[in-house]
Amino acid sequence: xxxxxxKASAKESTKEVDRLLxxxxxxxxxxxxxxxxxxxxxxxxxxxxxxxxxxxxxxLTAAATVLRAPLFEQASEVVRHGFSLRPGGKTSVYGKPSLxxxxxxxxxxxxxASNRKVFLGxxxxxxxxxxxxxxxxxQQIHSDLIHIFKKKPKAGKPLxxxxxITNVPGVMLAIQTADCIPVxxxxxxxxxVAAFHAGWRGTVKRIVEKGVGRMCLEFGCDPADILxxxxxxxxxxxxxxxxxxxxxFGSQFTYSKELxxxxxxxxxxxxxxxxxxxxxxxxxxxxxxxxxxLDLVEANRRQLLDAGIPAENIWASELCTxxxxxxxxxxRAEQGFTGRMMSAIGIVTSRR
Ligand SMILES: [Zn+2]
Numbered sequence: 001x002x003x004x005x006x007k008a009s010a011k012e013s014t015k016e017v018d019r020l021l022x023x024x025x026x027x028x029x030x031x032x033x034x035x036x037x038x039x040x041x042x043x044x045x046x047x048x049x050x051x052x053x054x055x056x057x058x059x060l061t062a063a064a065t066v067l068r069a070p071l072f073e074q075a076s077e078v079v080r081h082g083f084s085l086r087p088g089g090k091t092s093v094y095g096k097p098s099l100x101x102x103x104x105x106x107x108x109x110x111x112x113a114s115n116r117k118v119f120l121g122x123x124x125x126x127x128x129x130x131x132x133x134x135x136x137x138x139q140q141i142h143s144d145l146i147h148i149f150k151k152k153p154k155a156g157k158p159l160x161x162x163x164x165i166t167n168v169p170g171v172m173l174a175i176q177t178a179d180c181i182p183v184x185x186x187x188x189x190x191x192x193v194a195a196f197h198a199g200w201r202g203t204v205k206r207i208v209e210k211g212v213g214r215m216c217l218e219f220g221c222d223p224a225d226i227l228x229x230x231x232x233x234x235x236x237x238x239x240x241x242x243x244x245x246x247x248x249f250g251s252q253f254t255y256s257k258e259l260x261x262x263x264x265x266x267x268x269x270x271x272x273x274x275x276x277x278x279x280x281x282x283x284x285x286x287x288x289x290x291x292x293x294l295d296l297v298e299a300n301r302r303q304l305l306d307a308g309i310p311a312e313n314i315w316a317s318e319l320c321t322x323x324x325x326x327x328x329x330x331x332r333a334e335q336g337f338t339g340r341m342m343s344a345i346g347i348v349t350s351r352r
Contacts, residue, residue, distance in 0.1 A: 068082055081123065094338055138197070163194065179234040204245075
């Protein structure tokens with residue numbers, strides 16, 4: 001059963017990636033599943049295109065775009081949201097021009113400010129005469145600290161925490177990630193939105209489950225009305241974890257076993273000559289034997305369900321950051337030298 005689910009989701013993921021790549025003017029390089037016939041057809045199409053004049057000028061930069069949860073379409077009159085993607089933007093330190101939205105040490109403040117403006121425009125949408133909303137960020141600390149804004153917060157240093165909830169129009173709650181899981185919530189009935197940063201530490205502290213509880217407590221939301229979107233993050237395919245993580249989850253969740261899978265190294269040479277590779281690694285960091293991988297997306301989906309949100313109200317992106325560094329930033333896949341994506345949500349200002 002889990003194997004079947006994996007297969008289906010891999011297919012979905014491929015479709016999602018193809019759609020996104022074509023939206024930003026890119027395309028996948030080699031794909032094993034491509035048939036020789038399809039490859040030949042593409043090659044002849046490429047040859048034909050190379051002859052035409054338009055192909056003489058290759059597109060150097062991709063336009064920035066955002067990913068949206070289709071589920072939120074029904075709330076588009078009330079709520080604006082978007083998950084940023086990597087291509088486009090002013091940043092060049094991380095390879096091709098990218099939309100880095102975090103003030104990382106290697107990027108300039110000017111670039112990030114410009115990228116944020118582009119992102120905000122994409123998320124908020126163009127509105128004639130309307131003021132563009134204000135982007136609100138947090139000093140993220142891998143906690144379960146959640147802030148409630150019932151009025152517009154004063155400008156200044158960002159508050160420390162990993163979640164915020166508001167019913168104030170004209171602000172965009174933004175979470176920054178590069179592997180951790182961003183979770184956006186909206187109650188279109190009560191006009192309340194929330195954003196959470198769920199890495200393994202936040203997840204084990206149940207930040208998302210607590211967040212839904214706070215929405216109900218502070219704003220009278222009914223979980224049955226809440227829509228949830230789990231954005232791109234590192235998936236179980238790439239997220240090998242150590243004993244500390246396994247033990248923490250084991251102590252917190254009765255279902256923790258369902259969140260972990262054992263992944264065996266499929267390299268036949270390593271399997272046959274394990275001693276050759278043993279010495280190449282620091283003690284305790286051996287890659288030999290099965291590794292344990294954590295499914296953070298499933299962990300957060302469980303919390304949303306446990307908080308009372310119906311399964312059909314939950315959407316999760318099939319994109320793994322570590323598998324798709326062409327489209328997304330991945331802290332782990334890029335050994336820490338990478339940019340930050342943003343996941344933002346806000347209430348639409350009512351027209352007067
Ligand atoms: Zn992956």
